[in-house]
Amino acid sequence: MLDVASLERQWLKYKIKQLLPYLFALLGSIALIVTFISFSDTNTSSSPPLKERVPTTLKKEPETTFKDETMDLEPSMQFIQSITPNVSENPPTTSIPVVVEKKTPPPHDPIASPTPVVKVPQPLKIPLSTPTAIHSNDTTTRTSIKRDSNTFDIHEIEDRFRNNSNPHLGLYIAHYHYDNGNYNEAYNYALKTNAINNTLEESWLIFAKSLVKLGKADQAKKTLQLYISQSNSEEAKNLLNTLNKEGGK
Amino acid sequence: MDHSLFSKPRDIFLDIVNPRDYVQIDSVSQMYQNLKTSVQKPLKMILLYGKPGTGKSMLLHKLHHDLSKHQKVFMIDIPIIDEGDFLRVLAQKIYSYVNREAITLTNFLELASAVNFTQAPIVLLDEAQLYSTALMEKIRLISDARALKFVITLHKTDDEDIIAKEHFQTRIWESIELKNASADELKVYIQKKLLKANCFDVANMFNDKNIRLISKLTKGNYREANKLMFSLFTLYTWYEENHPSKIKYNALNTKYIEMAALHTGLLHA
Numbered sequence: 001m002l003d004v005a006s007l008e009r010q011w012l013k014y015k016i017k018q019l020l021p022y023l024f025a026l027l028g029s030i031a032l033i034v035t036f037i038s039f040s041d042t043n044t045s046s047s048p049p050l051k052e053r054v055p056t057t058l059k060k061e062p063e064t065t066f067k068d069e070t071m072d073l074e075p076s077m078q079f080i081q082s083i084t085p086n087v088s089e090n091p092p093t094t095s096i097p098v099v100v101e102k103k104t105p106p107p108h109d110p111i112a113s114p115t116p117v118v119k120v121p122q123p124l125k126i127p128l129s130t131p132t133a134i135h136s137n138d139t140t141t142r143t144s145i146k147r148d149s150n151t152f153d154i155h156e157i158e159d160r161f162r163n164n165s166n167p168h169l170g171l172y173i174a175h176y177h178y179d180n181g182n183y184n185e186a187y188n189y190a191l192k193t194n195a196i197n198n199t200l201e202e203s204w205l206i207f208a209k210s211l212v213k214l215g216k217a218d219q220a221k222k223t224l225q226l227y228i229s230q231s232n233s234e235e236a237k238n239l240l241n242t243l244n245k246e247g248g249k
Numbered sequence: 250m251d252h253s254l255f256s257k258p259r260d261i262f263l264d265i266v267n268p269r270d271y272v273q274i275d276s277v278s279q280m281y282q283n284l285k286t287s288v289q290k291p292l293k294m295i296l297l298y299g300k301p302g303t304g305k306s307m308l309l310h311k312l313h314h315d316l317s318k319h320q321k322v323f324m325i326d327i328p329i330i331d332e333g334d335f336l337r338v339l340a341q342k343i344y345s346y347v348n349r350e351a352i353t354l355t356n357f358l359e360l361a362s363a364v365n366f367t368q369a370p371i372v373l374l375d376e377a378q379l380y381s382t383a384l385m386e387k388i389r390l391i392s393d394a395r396a397l398k399f400v401i402t403l404h405k406t407d408d409e410d411i412i413a414k415e416h417f418q419t420r421i422w423e424s425i426e427l428k429n430a431s432a433d434e435l436k437v438y439i440q441k442k443l444l445k446a447n448c449f450d451v452a453n454m455f456n457d458k459n460i461r462l463i464s465k466l467t468k469g470n471y472r473e474a475n476k477l478m479f480s481l482f483t484l485y486t487w488y489e490e491n492h493p494s495k496i497k498y499n500a501l502n503t504k505y506i507e508m509a510a511l512h513t514g515l516l517h518a
Binding site: 008013015 | 480483484487488491504507508511512516517518
């Protein structure tokens with residue numbers, strides 16, 4: 001007689017034994033697929049960094065330049081540089097010099113602070129620091145801005161002003177020197193700017209304020225009066241009134 | 250009295266060579282007809298060979314069963330190894346010569362020439378590979394003398410191809426090789442056996458999948474198939490008695506076939 005219970009146990013053992021290779025094959029296949037997928041994932045995920053790493057290494061210098069530039073671009077020398085041709089071609093506007101003036105907040109100046117000149121152009125400050133404007137410049141220029149001080153920048157602008165006699169550059173330089181306490185230089189550049197273009201209100205105001213700082217308040221008042229008679233400028237009137245009041249005190 | 254549905258099928262697969270259980274299968278039937286035709290020819294020796302379990306003995310028994318109605322046929326299914334005994338038994342069975350002493354070949358040939366048959370008597374020797382070379386040589390001499398016609402069966406093994414032996418190679422005039430059954434032949438074999446015994450319900454339980462598995466397990470060997478079927482129906486008998494709910498009557502359970510194979514040694518756990 002058959003021992004059916006024993007046979008059933010044997011059969012179970014046999015089935016397990018029979019299915020084991022398939023199970024191993026299945027597990028092996030799954031392991032292979034998983035390994036393959038993870039390997040391919042690793043490749044795909046690791047390759048971009050490698051690609052990126054090389055350019056990063058290569059562009060190490062420019063990248064740093066860019067960073068520094070964003071910090072050093074406060075004076076927006078490059079921007080001015082980049083827009084210089086347009087400025088010379090287009091009719092003169094007060095926006096650019098004013099913007100530059102806003103870039104570097106002027107030192108405490110009792111004369112300049114009450115004037116509306118400082119407040120008006122403030123919104124234009126943003127475009128000057130936008131990346132598009134920065135990117136439009138060449139790498140060499142950016143590098144120089146990054147490394148050098150404002151002094152260098154102003155010298156560069158002065159050189160450019162000497163070359164192209166752009167009244168807006170002259171106005172900027174005058175502003176710069178006035179903000180930095182170089183009233184003689186401010187006076188000279190404002191004078192030159194007025195000689196090139198006598199319709200720039202800002203230039204006349206800087207010129208007058210520089211005279212005041214140099215102790216020539218009377219000459220400043222006369223200059224303002226002359227300018228007011230020609231342009232009827234409200235800003236000039238305000239400044240003249242202020243000077244008169246301070247002179248009265 | 251056993252009333253199990255599977256007890257009768259179990260018994261018909263008992264590994265007993267009985268010519269009444271002979272199942273007509275196309276290829277085997279063709280071989281059998283060839284064998285019968287060959288026997289009628291003036292041939293001296295006919296060889297049936299094949300691997301164990303291919304149906305040689307069954308065919309020989311069938312031949313003996315059929316020929317004995319018309320002519321003198323003697324079958325030695327259990328080899329007689331001793332030469333003297335072999336000749337003495339032949340003389341007694343063929344020529345009704347009773348002698349307690351061993352007979353020499355010369356005496357046997359004298360006896361054969363003294364007795365006249367219209368048709369040469371046929372001697373069927375099963376498992377001839379067990380006979381010694383010397384005895385086979387004597388059989389050849391008897392055959393050459395046309396005293397007797399021999400039909401012998403041999404195992405064809407992979408290790409030793411007995412047919413290649415000289416005394417068979419030069420003497421045998423006709424040889425028939427029996428091969429293992431194909432899946433279709435095995436299906437016919439099993440179902441015919443069951444139908445012959447009126448086991449219709451059980452015969453219908455065999456589907457192609459079952460047959461393929463059985464054929465794979467037995468490699469088409471009739472003896473192994475018989476053993477497997479016997480174990481299978483023994484299992485079914487047990488389940489029918491103890492767990493009848495586990496039996497599905499529309500098809501054989503693969504599990505039970507495999508269990509039967511484990512029991513018969515066709516599978517190993």
